[in-house]
Amino acid sequence: MKMQKIVWNYRRKTMYRVLVVDDEPSICKALEMGLSPGDFEVDVSTDGNGGILLGSQRPYDILIADLCLPDMDGLDVIREIKRISPEIIPIVITGNGSMESSIEAIHLEVSDYLEKPLNMESVKSAITRGIENRAMQRKTMRKKLQQMLEIYKEKFSDLSGVEANTRNTRSDQLSETIPMFVHQINNPLMSIVGSAELGMLKLSDTGAIKQYFAGIIEAVEKINTINKKIIKLQHPSEENIERLDIGDIINDCLNMFKDLMTLKEIPLEKDQRSLDLPVFGNKFGLEQLFNNLILNAIDSMDGMPEKRLKIWTEVDENASMISVYIEDTGCGIPKQAMDKIFTPYFTSKKHGTGLGLSVVKGIVERHTGKIHVESEAGKGTRFKVNLPAINSQRSYQRQDMR
Incomplete structure (x- = not known):
């Protein structure tokens, strides 16, 4: 392909x-x-x-x-x-x-x-000192932003830890929504940090400022949407089911993390074969599904010598099932953890809540789909999400996700 x-x-x-x-x-x-x-x-x-x-x-x-x-x-x-x-x-x-x-x-x-x-050498030396000082100021600001993010993560982790210790109690049936809420706002929060850092790197370029800070505003609006809708993820009967295009959903998710991928220098390869084959589903739920998988892929590539994110779609022979593949060159999943990754509260991340993939699995199942994972420690991971298409006519054309 x-x-x-x-x-x-x-x-x-x-x-x-x-x-x-x-x-x-x-x-x-x-x-x-x-x-x-x-x-x-x-x-x-x-x-x-x-x-x-x-x-x-x-x-x-x-x-x-x-x-x-x-x-x-x-x-x-x-x-x-x-x-x-x-x-x-x-x-x-x-x-x-x-x-x-x-x-x-x-x-x-x-x-x-x-x-x-x-003296020309004095001028060049003055310029060099100025550039180095500005770079140091930017580095300090980025460090402060990263520290803020770590504080957020620690607070979120503390909340999820409290929930994990009490989830077997009767009252926990209500409070379990809190760590799920915390986990979901992590996704646009990462987008905010990426956009803000890039905005600072280009403060002298007014056109770029508008672009990057528009990304911040959009991410904040997504947080507001999550605040209103997160509880509905646990009540399928209340979900709004509508006709959706998988390509549009994935595009929206990728756009949210575009600045973060730029900051981490992660190239994207994508190919979408879709589709006169939309799906019936809940838009918010599907967005959270792919947001989680994409952000997990991005996080897994921190410190890796080769970074690459691949996303593509396929349709089966009967044109009845759409498959979405998300593949990274990250740290991979250890073999001993493979059978636990969809278990609520299981995590190998230092500040993870252990809810991301359990949320993903629940959303896939509510859409009568299936999710598969292949991974090799140190080399990367591939997730495959199967979702039933609306019609059964085999008719699709190449559509680049722009």
Whole structure:
């Protein structure tokens, strides 16, 4: 079967964009010639308003600005461009520095303060220091986000542990919904973290900011939906059954984890053969089914030398059953655990609730389907979900999941 290969990877910059604002054409030319080859892309302006205009038209990594400009103060230029691009690295150059301007530069978080005449090596060193400091700040922020996520996981794990210890009591019949709720909100929570981290990595790109934070908003909306519907998973008679397209369901699930896969540099290969063969089912339940399987696959590949997620669909000869395959190159499942993975509260994860696959199995069975798993420790896992199609006519065509 021919796969459509899609790689969601964050492309790290190999060339930094530099904006030079100085009223001396000779300095602009020297910086343009000295920085351009290989590592830098340089734009120049000989006045402050022109520099602000350039800064509003495209994102820059570094701003090199003279303090004394013909139309305005260089610090005002820095202030305005930082308002547009908060993560830009400002470097001041001047022939007439003062204590007052130095203090103001500190308030504006200017990365470096260079005096004329300029030495190109000093300029490059100042740029390198600024880039390294910004990378360190981003790393610190990502670490804080990861710590927040671990705190969430620990709290969720504590809740599920309490439930596991009391689930044989009569009152536990009601409280068992709590860890299930906790487990399900983990999925969009991971999406939130992925989108937020990528948003921070591209704070200087306003277009990217809108895209990544739109992903955050969408994930939060999914949490609100889960809050309202999670209880219905335990009451099949209350589920809304409707005609659904499996491809649309899988697309929605993949989109939720797109940023997380980008962050973890996991390429996706997918092929969907579907289908004039939709299914009858509960949309929320099927979304949780595939969300769990996809997130498990993503988590299993942490630290693995080769990362790849494959998703494809097949139809049987009678066109009566749709099979969805989800395959990863993760750590795999130990043989001794294979017969326990669908058991409630069984988990091999440090902060797992042990509910994900038991939820998956319950949803599959309520849709009169079947689930199979093949796994090899250290090499990966393949899940196969069989769901009955609505009609029996064998008629399908290739439909890429976009």
